[in-house]
Amino acid sequence: MALLKILQYPDPRLKRKAVPVKDVHDPEIQRIIDDMFKTMYAKKHCAGLSSTQLDLEIPWAITVIDESADNKQPMCLINPEIISTEGTATYSEACMSVYPSEISAKVTRPEKVTFRALDHNGDKIEMTAEGFFAICFQHEFDHLNGKLFIDHLSPLKRKLVDKKIKKVRKQQQ
Numbered sequence: 347m348a349l350l351k352i353l354q355y356p357d358p359r360l361k362r363k364a365v366p367v368k369d370v371h372d373p374e375i376q377r378i379i380d381d382m383f384k385t386m387y388a389k390k391h392c393a394g395l396s397s398t399q400l401d402l403e404i405p406w407a408i409t410v411i412d413e414s415a416d417n418k419q420p421m422c423l424i425n426p427e428i429i430s431t432e433g434t435a436t437y438s439e440a441c442m443s444v445y446p447s448e449i450s451a452k453v454t455r456p457e458k459v460t461f462r463a464l465d466h467n468g469d470k471i472e473m474t475a476e477g478f479f480a481i482c483f484q485h486e487f488d489h490l491n492g493k494l495f496i497d498h499l500s501p502l503k504r505k506l507v508d509k510k511i512k513k514v515r516k517q518q519q
């Protein structure tokens with residue numbers, strides 16, 4: 347297994363749309379899933395990672411999520427689709443591709459989301475996510491569609507966040 351490089355905003359590859367996986371059992375796909383879990387667990391406070399934020403030639407539609415504090419709930423979602431949503435909730439979000447971690451912003455999204463996907467065995471999953479898991483899922487689902495959490499911000503807030511990113515990254519050089 348290998349650690350994958352996490353692309354950093356504003357890398358244009360973050361805008362790529364994921365390519366649906368045809369054969370979950372393809373060894374290449376299984377290797378990418380393993381590498382994605384390894385990369386996620388190597389980062390502190392990383393609850394999810396999507397293929398489109400990684401230095402991969404083909405960004406297959408794969409997301410890994412583990413929202414538990416002790417890294418004991420690994421979940422792999424392949425070719426996810428949203429079936430329905432309900433309500434609204436506002437959470438402060440951050441992202442491994444919009445680093446450093448002090449860059450966070452409040453994003454309003456549906457509170458509940460029902461989705462379907464395939465797991466790492468190719469079995470069908472259908473579930474309704476709520477709370478933090480619902481936010482994680484939607485954040486990752488956005489990644490697979492080439493969207494970052496900062497794309498949800500108003501132009502003014504976005505400008506402020508962009509400024510902050512430049513400032514913090516400059517300080518860290």
Ligand code: NI
Nearest residue numbers: 440441442443
């Ligand atoms: Ni992210």
